[in-house]
Amino acid sequence: MIWFRQRPSRRREPAPPAPLPGADTEFATELRTPAVTQPAAPAAPVPELPRRYGEDRLVLLARDPHWLFAYWEISATKQEEFSARYGPEAWRSSRPFLRLYDVTGIEFQGNNANTYVDIAINDESDNWYLEVGQPNRTFCVDLGRVLPTGHFVTLLRSNLAHTPRASLSECCDEEWMWLEGIYRSFGYQFGVSSPLLIEEVSARMGREVVPVGIASPVFLPPQPVNRN
């Protein structure tokens, strides 16, 4: 979307034009004006969206290899069910938490997560960013309340979200496919890419994401290659 991509380094108010040698005197009328890019908003009011849709919903999104984003809505019915089960005072006396499960590689049943961690939130929030710092893992989150007894009660459970990889894959065995789906195998070999590639990718993403130490695909001597 380059249309909206300003070049900030050179974006400044236009200065008065320098007098030009031999320029027509008319150019003396050129004015200095601030760059106005945003005219007054049109008169019609912007419609406001519903704050809540009256549904139970907890959605988990992976933002990048290190962060997740969750948002939720709890219906009044759900809240009433909680109070009916744990007592009229239970909502006020309990505290809201997010329980973040690492469910990588398992079929999550609610009690078999690899690990989990509880994150205290507050009653005003309806969304949260979670720093997991773990690329290439699968997560699930529960929104729940911790009763004064310490018991965690799940109110809502999210979908699964998978954090993207932040580095080269450790899986180096190869599988090959013909365009129409006929498979054919080749011998094992590392990938090849230009040295600049790795530097560029790390620089742009602002982290040391490429574990060059593990198995650098760079600077490999030319090797004989299996031909079909």
Add this chain to the structure above:
Amino acid sequence: MAKGYLALVLHAHLPFVRHPEHRYSLEEKWFYEAVTECYIPLIWTFERLVRDGVKFRLTLSLSPPLLTMFGDPFLQERYLNHLHKLIELADKEAHRTAGTPFAEPARMYQERFRGALHTFNAHGKNLINAFKAFQDAGCLEIITCAATHGYLPLLYVNPAAVRAQIKLAVDLYRKHFGCNPAGFWLPECAYVPGIDRYLKNSGVKYFFTDTHGVLFASHRPRFGVFAPIFCPSGVAAFGRDVESSRQVWSAKEGYPGDFDYREYYRDIGFDLDLEYIRDYIHPDGIRIHTGLKYYRITGKTDHKEPYVPAWATEKAAVHAGNFMFNREHQIRYLHRFMDRPPLIVAPYDAELFGHWWFEGPQWLDFLIRKIVYDQDMIELITPGDYLRRHPCNQVATPCASSWGNKGYHEVWLCGANDWIYRHLHWAADRMVEVSRRFPDSTGMLRRALNQAARELLLAQASDWAFIMATGTMVDYAVRRFKSHMTNFVGIYRQIVENRLEDGWIEELESRHSIFPDIDYRVYAGR
């Protein structure tokens, strides 16, 4: 015999902006400017190459909103009005600047705008005709993009939303071009494993990712980004080459910053006396870009010298030569390591060419000629051609990624725009619900269901989230998002409460007229 390939890919997209309810719309001007500055100059480049018998292959993605705007009679007429005003201004300017250093650029605009008018009319006011002719002539491989440029990984919570974004785009492409699109530009190169299955179901053969989308694929691709990989679904993923991108994109080292090139930020809409320019800027007297820019970048300070078209043309040729030299160097290096010719994929936003980088279309012209005539190391190719020549490729699952800042989804999911997703996800779920509930609707109910789908699609455009994140023109993006969502909520409630209001659906149909042939049941599939 060429030792490697270069795939130049241009992605052309603007959000669907059409405001018949306003006499003047600043946002519609994005489209008019892009037509004059980018799309028509690119057509000129292709015309010159074809006229001179230059055999070239280039991939062009035309987004469905852009196709719709090209074909829309209302916007075509408004564009003509806009262009006539520009020609009037350029004529005045040619007179005013006579005998000054600005006479030459002023005359250049006079010619360009008249040329644009000629080209626009010659293709029956519909630029799709022009691009289709280049595809039919074997020069372009035109591909499509998601229906409203939805950011697919963040819509994928409801796969039906992704399926609709893909299927509607492919259907529209077939309607315009009479064949299936070979490839698909994922909006913002945003990929998450799984969405390729929906591409597969629509008959799409390939898509693009950013460099790390392929580089970080698993299993590890043997040839990095210099050969495509097949997703397990059988759809090919082509990864962007970093070096060729940086040469063109980088604000610091990139070609577009050359001191002889035209300065974008000095425009007579800001520079000239308000009374003189009043008829050609915003009707409320707000200064805006007119497109007439007389200065060259000159240097790093605010001091600017007049633009000299011949110098800029010369630089475009030099830069084309430099770009080609670097690709040759890359291919010479890479081909030693590979059992097949290395492929360099160089994708760019089409709007870079002509708008931000005024000389971009000229550069492309020089580059293509040089590759065709001046060397034998590189061959221009499209991904479709590549897959026909090299049908056996490694299988690996690309890494979730985008070409946005930091390489993942943060630009489209940050503090400035994260609030939109609870609405988008809710609406997609409700759309699926009503489309399953009313599989055989007729009359007004059917029209209401179709319009609900259009409003949802328009709200899903990645442009709104992007604009909110970048902080310019945020009001417009928020307004558009909320308006489409409010329309959706309203239509949904009227449908489920069985109380469709007279007149409202008709009004929305005429204003938000994207996908006239839509069938809402695209959301009903399982």
